[in-house]
Amino acid sequence: MAEHLLEIEDLKGNYRGIFGIVRAVDGVTLTVESGEIMGLAGESGCGKSTLAQLSSGSPSPLLHYESGRILVDGIDIYKTDPEVFRTEVKCKRMSYVPQASMDSLNPVKRIRDFVLDVVNERSSKKPLILRIRDLSRARRQSLKKEALKMAGDHFEKLGLDRSVLDRYPHELSGGMKQRVVIGISTLWNPKLLIIDEPTSALDVTTQKRVIESLVNLKRIGIIKSMLFISHDITVLGQLCDRCAVMYGGKIVEVNRMDDILNKPEHPYTRMLISSVVSYDPTRMGKGGLKSIPGSPPDLRNPPEGCRFYPRCEMCSDRCKSKNPPLKPVGNGVVACWRHDG
């Protein structure tokens, strides 16, 4: 029986500010099993990154956790003691690489100093200042050396050279920076890696290398499973085992990746896939792409019933009044009234 590394149950979260309350994640249930790469797809503004931030346990200032349960390797991250969460869950059981995380590298510090900062922060319960006073100079040096050796070994597994540690961020290319960030967040071999749009700022050749590094990390057992968020469903298709599709703060379909690509069940998934411009060297001839008319719902006051019905070709009266629950269809689950037996 597969073990659930991440269990999200009826999670709700919202952004609160002068703009009102935006329910960006509204009742999401999702599990990521040990050993699988789960993809999360959807348009911008559908709540993908919000879901990732909430499951990382450290939402940004305007984002508020409302209700629901997130179990990371059996630990309820919103119920447990923050100190336990910081030392035991973060980086050790779960690591979160946010969007544009490669900009978090400090431009005036070498990568090694950045690594040491993170190691200090994660490895002890005591604040850094106190610890430095306690330790002798020799001890400090040996600890540093050890940490850097560990980081160097780790970077090599990601296909980076050890000398990267001595460089400044501006000396690295985008793909290398992204791999450095991935490397730092996986230093403690977290079981689960939540990674948000890691390749969106990269061009295709570097994108491929970064994805190869991620797949390699999983293959050599540093991470066990991954929640990979991307708006680009062709990228998800390359590495994911299963995929969840979000729309308007809700999950509309979860299925095996092949089934999502080849026989999507939810009308939204189907339209999303037919709108994807995909590269196929053998296909010639133009046309055939369809964009989805309309725009995603305003999540301050989402439409009654199914969130997708204003843009759906097959909507019926029932769709307008009641929101469909997730129902098992084939290998996965779909939230659409057409599949309600």
Place this chain on the structure above:
Amino acid sequence: MMGEEMEKIVQCENLSKTFTSGLIRTKCCEAVKNVTFDIEKGEIVSLVGESGSGKTTVAKLILRLIEPTSGRVLFYGKGVSSYDRREYYRRVQAIVQDPYSAYNPFYKVDRVLEEIFGLYKNGSSPEKRKEIISSTLKRIGINPEEILGRYPHQLSGGQLQRFLIARPLIINSEVVVADEATSMLDASTRAGILNLLLSLKDNEKISILFITHDIAQAQYISDRVLVMQKGEVVEQGPASEVFLDPTHPYTKELFSSVPQLHEKWDFGNITQDPADKSQ
């Protein structure tokens, strides 16, 4: 190529651009090296390549935003600098990556189109202007009531970008330089913009230089492709030939890294980037 009967609108001849920085220890960066190509009437030419390969520099050279170091750009057989700037920009327009930054957030979106009439007075009375605007918007599949009179923040990126495409139509431009025009948009709206560009080509006979790093989009839209690497055009030809049978090693590598919808990559042993090893 069927170039004989086609009219060459834009011709780039041995175009080079070197950026220099510093007075004493001058550093040179050859952004574009000896690029030669032309754009015919009513065709879409794609310029693909990685970031830093000089795609945008070519666009800037054609748009007269920078002067070439050597070589020249011809527009209808005459050097671009011989044209009056205002006249040139009527005939050659640009669509850029970020639709949000093309609008002033304090004004209604209409202003972008209304300003055109001040520059090129081909519509005098306000009623006539309105009529031209709404008929153009209808032509590109926008419902004018939905969009006119709104502010930029009330519209989606796809709508804003579509709205900007109305601009070359109103002033009857002949060439549109679309620099990463779809990169900031969602997959679901991107297809709409690409189809719109295709229809501009078919119905209005507008020539388009489509600059992108996304090979899939280039394949979908273009008649001819130019592949750039480090400032040089390494391969060019009709889209069907280049995509089916790339000859240059760089093009082959580039195309093999494009994710395909129904084909998975083979994750062999992890390859080390040669650039990572340098220094």
